[in-house]
Amino acid sequence: MSHLDQLPRELVSDLHVRAAHPLSGGDSANAFRLETPAGPLFAKTMPHAAEGVLPVEAAGLEALRAVCPEEVRVPRVRHVSEDALVLEWIDEASGGRDAATERSFGTGLALIHRARAPHVGWLSPDLPERIGSAPVDLTPTDDWADFLLRRRIEPLLREAVDAGNLDPAASGLLASLAPRAAELAGPPEPPSLVHGDLWAGNRVVDRAGANWLIDPSAFYGHREYDLAMMQLFGGFGRDCFAAYDETYPLADGWHQRVPWYQLPPLLIHAIRFGGGYGGSVMRALRRLG
Template sequence: MSSPQAFSDWIEATTGARLLSRSAVGGGCIHSAWRLTLANGQTLFAKTNRAALLPVLEAEAQGLEALAQAVELGGSRLAIPQPSGLGLAGPEAVLLLNWLELGTPTDSAQAWGALGAGLARMHRGSLQGHDGRFGWERDNFIGSGPQTNRWGESWGHFFAEERLGAQLRWAAASGKTLDGAEELLERVPLWLAEHHAEPALVHGDLWSGNAALLQAGGGSIFDPAVYRGDREVDLAMAQLFGGFPRSFFAGYEQEWPLEAGHRRRVELYNLYHLLNHANLFGGGYWQQSAASITALLREWH
């Protein structure tokens, strides 16, 4: 953490208001998180890390702004935290966001359903004005891992090369090889060729820790790893690492039903996240990734 004075000076220069208090907020696994109270009555949320990780916060800020635009285009009521400051406070990288009061409203099932419907409207709204390609204007990050986003015309080739292929090359560079990986990469474009995916703006890292309900009702998504891809990747990841309530999926399907065969694509899309966790954290994620590759080759032969 930088000196309190350096941080306070940066906050005042950025917001025009004096910092009254800075209290730690739990939950983050990459950055430190803080609740800031300013002299002008504002409450802000701040993420901080060492200066070298400023690009990670820059990519997050850009992703949040893109999601907010898609929410507006789709007429969605999803709450997207909006950046209000980004830079270096001494040796510390800082991202400022508006404060959201998270909590559980009285009817949480209805709120999760509304969050699912809001995601569907966001996905649909993001299709306005797209050029048909998959990818993003810059590489960004999936968690703290690198995420490559070179534009591609084919969803199957993009997913094979920029998602699974990138993770498998990262693994190979650290001496890890997985049986069947090369065969899998060859087959993925064929498997996805009949699936007519549209290049929606996707959150990209939509596990249950990156979404929440608001005390006043409604819901929010945050900590994105955005790109233009098949909307199903968000719904697939929402089933991983604990998963979302059933009402979330019902709300999505009621607003914009998924295409036939979507259940079969869940494991394929989630292999990307298993591989990313294996590369970042090791351990049992390697065994899970290897088992997933074996199961996919068996099922999709």
């Protein structure tokens, strides 16, 4: 069964797709391996996606690809529309990651973060303002600490409380931390291009041992945003963080700031999945108090 009828017609026509094989994984999209005259490609389709979701992801991939060093690769975008995104195929390794792979990724990510970024906020004024499927305010600013608190943590916390997935006491805890927002965000640094959703599943190692970044929610912000996300669910070893720090040394106290930077992804998970994520938000807030 070719499954071509599950793909947009213009995609099949533009890329001369011969067959499509469904892939597992993903909770909000359908994934396929496409067979084309140019070789296999990866396709993600979202028939009912909010406007701009896939074009924003494609722009994030292209931004990362433009600055990625040899240590980290980013798949080339072959097709993008409101309901489909097609990328070059990655032959993913089945085995574990070794120290060399971890160090290479840490070095590569540090070099991405060192690339010049113009401001905190959006990648382009021509793109919808969203992180993943969620609308956000990405108006450019030079005040990262205020951006993180006012435009990311506070709105997400209100949404989580309103959804009934977070103890209302979280509002008071955050209010007590708000005057310390600049301290909690750490010393001012030049903005970086951040991946924005850097958990282990969005870092792929191919059969040749090369690291790849996929599925970004990219914007210009503080690099500790990515590093905190990397520690939320595990999957990155000590060698990775050591190589990062050797390449682009982190400011003193960055470990103590991790709970603050983990609040956005924890809040998003509380909103979407409920369960124990609300409790994780409360523990992070109390650790910071």
